[in-house]
Amino acid sequence: MMENQTSEYDVIIVGAGLAGLAAAKAMHEEGKSYVVLEATDRSGGKVCSKVSEDSSRYFELGAQFVSEEMTEMVKLIKEAGMVLTRTEGTQDNRVISDKSKEPIYLDFHDITDTLGAISGEHFSSKPMDQVLEKHISQKRKRQILKSFIAAETTVNSRYINAEAIKNLISRVTTTTSGLDHQASGPLSNVVKHLESLNKDAIHYLEPVVKVKETKSGYTVKTKNKSKYHGKALIMAVPPTAAARITFSSALADHYRPYLDSYTDGAVIKMTFVYDKPFWRESAVKGKQKSIYGVVYSAHEGVNLMDSSIKGGENRLTLYIGGEKAIELADVPTEVKEFYARERLIEVLGEDAENYKDYEISEWQQSPYYGGGYGAIIHHHGLPDANEILREPYHTMVFASTELATDFPLFMEGAVLSGQYAAKRLIESMSESVTE
Known part of the structure; x- marks a missing residue:
């Protein structure tokens, strides 16, 4: 596109x-012109x-898991010519703590229950760790909860706004993990599959830098100095990525907070690939439930899970989240691999290497994707930010x-x-x- 056109x-x-x-x-189905x-x-x-x-092996570098209750993703998976396959170990399994090796029983709703039990207290601007420190006296339980969160x-x-995380978790409506x-x-x-429905509409390598509201809609300018005008605008990027874009004054005043x-x-x-699922075999010999996951209470934000597809390769996936991920961002890959291997060995033994x-x-x-699974409202943030952003303004x-x-x-x-x-x-x- 020529400049200024x-x-x-x-x-x-x-x-x-x-x-x-x-x-x-959705816009395609409505017959709207869009880019x-x-x-x-x-x-x-x-x-x-x-x-x-x-094509003998593939890895999901980002998002990976679904449940049967996630009907829109299930539909898209089928439209793309695939079917759902069960993740190995999600039935008759156990999640254990890194130190005690004892089973722990946690899911999203345990956090909601914990916060719900703190009745009558206003904690909208309090970080999650302070709320847990005040109301959970048992240090071990507190560490596990913090690491799980x-x-x-x-x-x-x-850094997490306690009220906002309670709201977020209440919206995770699955009855499974x-x-x-x-x-x-x-x-x-x-x-x-989705690209094929919109192939002529997607313009790549066009990072948006400015958005201006006009009398007839919005003018969007990209880093390449391309300009686009639309009667309406959908900002389908993480809030943190949108925050790096310059908006005209009225939009900035409304959206910035x-x-x-x-x-x-x-x-x-x-993700690590093994010839044998030793973490399952040893559990069977010991007549225990198979080890499905590990919550590392000593390493907040680190967890491990059996990510094998039933009938597929034997795999373990270690997630290093939060501050530890930021700390390891600039070190060589070998150092990250060493850290991960140590976490595997300390719980599962020498077979893990x-x-x-x-x-x-x-x-x-990332300036465009954000960092983890999604951006989170921080403890100084507005707990209802998600409700405001998802409703149209003009x-x-x-x-x-x-x-x-x-x-x-x-x-x-x-x-x-x-x-x-x-x-x-x-x-x-x-x-x-109509107005």
Whole structure:
């Protein structure tokens, strides 16, 4: 596109992650003219598959797991020619603590229950760790809870707004862990499927730097000095990424307090491939439930899980989240591998270092994707920021997994958020026409 030449559309969508692609699909079905501006050279956002040259092995570098209750993702997986496959070990399994090796029983709803039990106290501006320190006297239980929270959010508990995390967790409506199934093939197939529906609309390597509200809609300028004008605008990027964009004064006044309420997570994901599932075999011999996961209470934000697909390769995935991920960001890969290997060995023994392959992916401090599974409202942030951002202001709205009314921080949340934003924006545009 030539400099200073402006293209006109009904809707501009910023970001080609799952939220942006879902919103684009909805606009396509509505017959709207639209463009999707993607800052990088690929679609999918935090959905990114690495497939070997001979297609014999693939790794999910980012998002990976679904449940049968995540109906929109299940539908997309099937449309992309795949089926759901059960994650090994999610039935008849146990999650253990790193130190005691004793089983622990935690899920998202334990955090909600813990906060719900603290009745009558206003903690909207208090960090999660202070709330836990005050109300959970048992140090061991407190450490496990803090590490579990940091592992699930990829943000250390000292930075998390307690009221906001209670709200977020209440929106995770699955009755399972949400990790019990995977697609039978690379999730990049889902991205390719969505791309095929919008192939002529996606413009790659067009990072948005400025958004200006005009009398007839919005003018968006990219780093390449391309200009686009739309009657409506969907910002389908994480709130932290949107916060780095310059908005015209009225938009900035409205949105800035809510965008600035978020902090990025950070996570390093390392998947190890083994010939034998020794962590299951030893459990069978000992007549115990198979070890499915480990919460490292001594390393806040670090957790391990059996990520094998039933009937597939034997795999363990270690997630290094929060401050530890940031600390390891700039060290050589060998140092990260050593740290991960030590965590495996300390719980599972020497067999854990006999892996035949591994893959590492890092999600820290990205200007476009954010850091961890999603941005989190920090303890100085506004607890209702997600509610404001997901509703249209004039004919502009935000969409991302953080804002989803259901399944936030999951792929399902991203898809639902994109669909919701498109629906609400179409309603808003219709109202503006009739006024």
